[in-house]
Amino acid sequence: MSVSSIGRLTALLAILFAAFAWTPSAIAKPFSQGLKTCQDCHRDEYKVWEGTKHFSSYRNVHKAKDAKKIAVAVGGKKNMKRNKDCVVCHYSSERKSAEAKPKIKTGPSCESCHGASSNWEPIHFDYGGKNVKREAETADHKSKRIADSKHAGLAWASMPYDLAVNCMKCHGLARPEISGEAFATMLGAGHPINQSFEIVLFSQGKMSHWLQKRSAAQLARLFVAGQAAKLVSATDASASAGADQQYKAAQMKRAEDAKAALKSVPQASALIASPSDANAREMMDAIGAGDLSGAVGGLLPCAGPDKENLRQC
Ligand code: HEC
Ligand code: HEC
Ligand code: HEC
Ligand code: HEC
Known part of the structure; x- marks a missing residue:
């Protein structure tokens, strides 16, 4: 090996080592660890989850009418649990470590x-060391704990837009890692696109795993966050729809419905004019802890025929 190539090799190794040294574990790509990690500390939430379709679906959905037909139509495996185009929404994958193979054990x-x-x-949940109890946590530690865990990907209950974005990754037949063509094929093969999905209606009923009743102002903010997430998801999806008219029309309907729901929210005008994740987040910041129940209260499910299904009404 010539001197210059040894020099180059050393330089290359130096770059490689530096790259490793600069990768702190805090920014490692996050992975799901699975329900068992949460179950013991969050027993009450777990029990509620066990009573939802997100739980029972794991045993049933592949037996539903059209399941195999839809799976084959997108060109993948007949078995939904082995078809990557179904797994992302219908199941949760978990792994023991970043290197381990993901396993499918439950529904969402x-x-x-x-x-x-x-x-x-x-x-x-670390209040400042092993023996520090919640009551003894300093205010500084608390705000750092909340900010750090948020930065690392935790959607707290106080983050309605982030929670709504996560619902929309599955409810709406739109998701960045699946192409518009594949979704159009699923829709054509009979996959439902539930236009009635609305986060307040779908979260405050049987699914609710929180003790405190939400106030009218909280529900209104959740509703607005849900419509904003729907508008952004539908706008992106209709742009990627390609030539398929049925899929495009379904996504345009989602976008129009969301715009109509947001039109009485003064902070929503920039988002309606130009739907994007950044504009949605700006709108939520502008709303802050504001009370929009006057503006959208009449649209909330508690004001409509679905109220019997809602524990919170
Ligand atoms: C060792 C116990 C423990 C484990 C394990 C644990 N949690 Fe928690 N979790 C807590 C505690 C305690 C809090 C309350 C933190 C606080 O006081 O701010 C909390 C808070 C939360 C919150 C925020 C609640 C809010 O007020 O917005 C969510 C969401 C949550 N946990 C989800 C999970 C999930 C999902 C898992 C599994 C991946 C998990 N937790 C694992 C103890 C735990
Ligand atoms: C389908 C989505 C979904 C699933 C699945 C889900 N959560 Fe939640 N969770 C939410 C939403 C949405 C809220 C906040 C709703 C609100 O504030 O009105 C929430 C709130 C919470 C809170 C705050 C509770 C409080 O009293 O304020 C905790 C803790 C929590 N979830 C833990 C869990 C754990 C643990 C699991 C699994 C056993 C789980 N969640 C499963 C969507 C979900
Ligand atoms: C973008 C997320 C997403 C993807 C990808 C997806 N589904 Fe679904 N699927 C859903 C949701 C959400 C529902 C429930 C719709 C509703 O609200 O009624 C559903 C419902 C279904 C149903 C009806 C279930 C019933 O109870 O009647 C079948 C069958 C189904 N999906 C099969 C598939 C198959 C097969 C694939 C893979 C080719 C697939 N899905 C991919 C989100 C998805
Ligand atoms: C990982 C994907 C995923 C996420 C995220 C998700 N869901 Fe679901 N959800 C599904 C699928 C798939 C079904 C349909 C299961 C079936 O039909 O077998 C479903 C069904 C439901 C149902 C039952 C509907 C019925 O017809 O009985 C409710 C309620 C629901 N989801 C609410 C929510 C809410 C609210 C959120 C966000 C806070 C959310 N989901 C997030 C995938 C998801």
Whole structure:
């Protein structure tokens, strides 16, 4: 080996080592650890989840009418659990470590909505050391704990837009890692696109795993966050729809419905004019802790025929 190539090799190795040294574990790509990681500490939430379709679906959905037909239509495996185009929404994959192979054990679960937990799970309940109790946590530590776990991907209950974005990754037949063509094929083969999905209606009923009743202002903010997430998801999806008219029309309907629901929200005008994730987040910041129940209260499910299904009304 010539001197210059040894020199080059040394330089290359130096770059490689530096790259490793600069990769702190806090920014490692997050992965889902699975329900067992959450179950013991969050027993009550777990029990509620066990009573939902997100749980029971694991045993049933592949037996539903059209399941095999839809799976084959997109050109993948007949078995939904082995078809990557079905797995992303119908099941949650979990792994023991970043290198381990993902395993499918349940339907959509905690981390599907609250975020893959490998980076935030160890820090979100740490009040400042092993023996520090919640009451003894300093205010500085608390705000750092909340900010750090949020940065690492935890969607707290106080983050309605992030939670709504996660619902929309599955409810709406739109998701960046699946092409518009594949979705159009699924829709054509009979996959449902549930236009009635609305986050307040779908979260405050049987699914609700929180003790405190939400106030009218909280529900209104959740509703607005849900419409914003729907508008952004539908706009992106209709742009990727390609030539398929049925899929494009379904996504345009989602976008129009969301715009109509947001039109009485003064902070929503920029988002309606130009739907994007950045504009949605700006709108939520502008709303802050504001009360929009006057503006959208009449649209909330508690005001309509679905109220019997809602524990919170
Ligand atoms: C060792 C116990 C423990 C484990 C394990 C644990 N949690 Fe937690 N979790 C807590 C505690 C305690 C809190 C309350 C933190 C606080 O006081 O701010 C919490 C808070 C949360 C919150 C925020 C609640 C809010 O008020 O917004 C969510 C969401 C959550 N956990 C989800 C999970 C999920 C999902 C898992 C599994 C990946 C998990 N937790 C694992 C103890 C745990
Ligand atoms: C973008 C997320 C997403 C993808 C990808 C997806 N599904 Fe679904 N699927 C859903 C949702 C959400 C529902 C429930 C719709 C509703 O609200 O009624 C559903 C419902 C179904 C149903 C009806 C279930 C019933 O209870 O009647 C079948 C069957 C189904 N999906 C099969 C598939 C197959 C097969 C694939 C893979 C080719 C697939 N899905 C991919 C999100 C998805
Ligand atoms: C389908 C999505 C979804 C799933 C699955 C889910 N959550 Fe949640 N979770 C939410 C939403 C949405 C909220 C906040 C709703 C609100 O504030 O009105 C929430 C709130 C919470 C809170 C705050 C409770 C409080 O009293 O304020 C905790 C803790 C929590 N979830 C833990 C879990 C755990 C643990 C699991 C799994 C056993 C789980 N969640 C499964 C969507 C989900
Ligand atoms: C990982 C994907 C995924 C996420 C995230 C998700 N869901 Fe689901 N959800 C599904 C699928 C798939 C079904 C349909 C299961 C079936 O039909 O077998 C479903 C069904 C439901 C149902 C039952 C509907 C019925 O017809 O009985 C409710 C309610 C629901 N989801 C609410 C929510 C809410 C609210 C959120 C966000 C806070 C959310 N989901 C997030 C995938 C998801």
